[in-house]
Amino acid sequence: MKREFKRYFQIIAFLFALFLVPLSAAAALVPNCAGYTCTICSLLQLISNIALFLVSNVMPPLAGLLFLVGGIMMIAAAGSEERYKKGRKIVIDTAIGAVIVLVSWLIVNALITTIGSAASIPGFSVQNWWHPTCP
Numbered sequence: 705m706k707r708e709f710k711r712y713f714q715i716i717a718f719l720f721a722l723f724l725v726p727l728s729a730a731a732a733l734v735p736n737c738a739g740y741t742c743t744i745c746s747l748l749q750l751i752s753n754i755a756l757f758l759v760s761n762v763m764p765p766l767a768g769l770l771f772l773v774g775g776i777m778m779i780a781a782a783g784s785e786e787r788y789k790k791g792r793k794i795v796i797d798t799a800i801g802a803v804i805v806l807v808s809w810l811i812v813n814a815l816i817t818t819i820g821s822a823a824s825i826p827g828f829s830v831q832n833w834w835h836p837t838c839p
Contacts, residue, residue: 763805770798
């Protein structure tokens with residue numbers, strides 16, 4: 705079992721390095737913050753950039769890959785109850801993880817809209833907090 709886990713981890717790490725690291729390196733987390741010129745709007749921009757990156761760029765491909773791995777394990781079980789259960793567990797855990805990521809998006813949305821509506825921050829709009837424009 706350790707060998708299989710190690711192999712899956714190697715495949716996922718390779719795919720992460722191949723696809724996701726260049727995406728994160730290409731975009732700055734807070735493009736308008738240099739030195740000591742950071743404001744509360746810059747902090748909100750950082751939070752929104754991280755949340756948007758995780759929800760839109762990391763979670764869907766990773767969840768799709770794990771659903772594929774779990775489905776293939778279930779189909780290729782060839783009557784082996786243990787392999788079928790292992791594939792089913794991967795699919796169920798992936799679904800639970802995707803739900804956790806989406807619920808965390810809702811929590812971040814609630815926090816930012818609450819903070820943003822309580823404070824008057826120039827360049828920050830509560831309606832589309834995931835694309836803030838800091839001056």
